[in-house]
Amino acid sequence: MTYNLLTVDAVSPEAMARALAGCLGIAVGDVDVADSEGDPDLRNWDAPVSCEYRAVRGDVAWSLDIHAQEHVAGQPPESDLAAGFAKAAVTTVLFPAEEAPPSAYWAVTPEGLLTRARLEPSDGEPSRYEVTAVEAPVPQLPRATVTRFAEIVREQRPDTPVARAFAVSVEKVRQAAPGLARPSLDDGTAGPVRTAKGNLVAWERGITQMESGWAPSGWYPACLYRERLECRDELAGIGARLPRDVAELLDEALEQLDGRFAAATEEDPSGSLRRELTGGSAERTPVGWWWRRRPNPRPWHGPDAVQPA
Structure with missing residues (x-):
């Protein structure tokens, strides 16, 4: 199963591995965490769980592409993994919503608050990602407008x-x-x-x-x-x-x-x-x-x- 998460804080690779191991019920050594632009020869391609991270600019720091192989017994829904990761890594985590608008995301805080979020890239290069709005106040996103998302209801x-x-x-x-x-x-x-x-x-x-x-x-x-x-x-x-x-x-x-x-x-x-x-x-x-x-x-x-x- 594949998961796509964004973290507000720049979580260390060691913290990523510990958080994913706890969420997926496996040993820390069974999680391969690597920079997406790093040396592929240093990867553990046989690891039950792999996590590639890359830096992004703006209101989010890391983009995580996580893959759990089929034999990993505990494969929770993306929302549960995001909530567990946010609590373990002590950072707010964003993950894509199911609706059509590309800016539609969910945000979950370390305390377990789950709310809608609107994530939008800037026009310039390199792109910066800004959380422009949330449906409930998120302490780590103080600049986001608190509003309701009519476009989500329409979808x-x-x-x-x-x-x-x-x-x-x-x-x-x-x-x-x-x-x-x-x-x-x-x-x-x-x-x-x-x-x-x-x-x-x-x-x-x-x-x-x-x-x-x-x-x-x-x-x-x-x-x-x-x-x-x-x-x-x-x-x-x-x-x-x-x-x-x-x-x-x-x-x-x-x-x-x-x-x-x-x-x-x-x-x-x-x-x-x-x-x-x-x-x-x-x-x-x-x-x-x-x-x-x-x-x-x-x-x-x-x-x-x-x-x-």
Whole structure:
């Protein structure tokens, strides 16, 4: 298994070996630690665990490429290894997050605090790496802005079985009556069926995240919540543009999702949520009943809320 870690402090090779041995449950002598630009003839290529380190500039000091051979029994997830390494080496450690943005990282402190971090390279040469933002204060990164990461929430894609079932059913309808030239969800067109599918996926994702307590981030951007409601607006008006049997399938899917949405929200007869999300604009007043319900609490509010960067 391969691990990629960044350390804020310039940890010594001896400390790296001790920390990795403790994290992986092996002897210190079974860890080969070497400078990536060092003499390869001095390496122990048969070591169960190898760690190449190289110096980097900026808010991080070392980049570690760690490889544990298959016969090493204890191979924890990267997050657990990073936390154990941070504690043993007494330094904050960064490791890549799963989301798409290349700047998305996690930071874990020696005390065990785990938080999101945004790591960005400079434009000049040689590159310097700066931790520009974190979601919780990290003592070793005092210049980082404390903020929430809206782009990470957008990258989260929970499963959408209702939308998937709708797509499968529509395709079966098309295949059963090809002479009607019904649109296919897989033909790359931007027709009404494709639009309905995309909006249904977005609507289901928002509901699923609401039901989970906005996991895994624990919050939700107001702008993204508004977009989900606007997707429901689109679904309300698209039925007339669909073949009748496809429109019926869409109605069935919406009946399921709307019931879940209603169960996860409460009435908002004063329209406070609508005014908050739209800025009270009179240009386009939402009329769907979903605009007259609200999550409680609102996931972008709270005593410890910070504004997304």
